[in-house]
Amino acid sequence: GENVGLHLPTLSVQEGDNSIINCAYSNSASDYFIWYKQESGKGPQFIIDIRSNMDKRQGQRVTVLLNKTVKHLSLQIAATQPGDSAVYFCAENYGGATNKLIFGTGTLLAVQP
Amino acid sequence: DAGITQSPRHKVTETGTPVTLRCHQTENHRYMYWYRQDPGHGLRLIHYSYGVKDTDKGEVSDGYSVSRSKTEDFLLTLESATSSQTSVYFCAISDAPGGVTNTQYFGPGTRLTVL
Numbered sequence: 001g002e003n004v005g006l007h008l009p010t011l012s013v014q015e016g017d018n019s020i021i022n023c024a025y026s027n028s029a030s031d032y033f034i035w036y037k038q039e040s041g042k043g044p045q046f047i048i049d050i051r052s053n054m055d056k057r058q059g060q061r062v063t064v065l066l067n068k069t070v071k072h073l074s075l076q077i078a079a080t081q082p083g084d085s086a087v088y089f090c091a092e093n094y095g096g097a098t099n100k101l102i103f104g105t106g107t108l109l110a111v112q113p
Numbered sequence: 114d115a116g117i118t119q120s121p122r123h124k125v126t127e128t129g130t131p132v133t134l135r136c137h138q139t140e141n142h143r144y145m146y147w148y149r150q151d152p153g154h155g156l157r158l159i160h161y162s163y164g165v166k167d168t169d170k171g172e173v174s175d176g177y178s179v180s181r182s183k184t185e186d187f188l189l190t191l192e193s194a195t196s197s198q199t200s201v202y203f204c205a206i207s208d209a210p211g212g213v214t215n216t217q218y219f220g221p222g223t224r225l226t227v228l
Contacts (some may be wrong), residue, residue, distance in 0.1 A: 032214045042205050043219035089155065093214050098163050099144050099207045101217060105155040
């Protein structure tokens with residue numbers, strides 16, 4: 001499939017370890033943030049979201065942290081598995097009611113068995 | 114893929130030919146979007162629609178047009194394809210119940226090669 005990870009920052013972790021993927025966003029007025037996972041040859045898949053009135057949200061094995069002071073998002077994946085290997089994008093909402101998003105360029109997560 | 118299909122999934126065409134990509138949704142979502150994805154650029158918005166017959170430009174709209182004649186279909190047309198339009202194209206949908214911003218869900222993509 002297509003290597004959408006070309007020239008991307010790469011995070012390499014051992015299976016079973018925790019992963020932390022970071023993202024800096026651009027607009028201090030953004031009020032909604034999303035993390036997506038993209039496997040080779042597939043479309044981006046929603047993982048978790050967070051609104052600006054929260055600083056932490058947990059899902060199944062994933063946690064998103066939001067620091068509005070420094071405009072920073074992070075995605076934590078617990079007990080990383082080989083199936084977590086993919087490119088991860090953050091996105092911020094800047095379009096208000098039109099739901100337009102700005103996407104980061106992504107981080108390639110490589111899980112070593 | 115959240116009830117979103119794209120057709121064709123792969124296409125090879127020649128410079129100067131017209132190309133139309135189709136996005137079809139079964140979710141009855143109000144908003145639909147076309148993106149292109151290229152190495153080093155991430156996802157970039159081409160055009161979007163906020164209702165039937167209501168569309169607007171994104172950041173990379175030159176050389177593209179769109180149409181939305183019914184809620185479920187959003188068409189992207191390259192009037193005269195160029196090699197710079199070789200890319201992977203993704204459709205996305207979203208809704209805003211009660212006016213609250215919500216996530217976008219993506220289709221499987223169309224790989225377009227312009228020779």
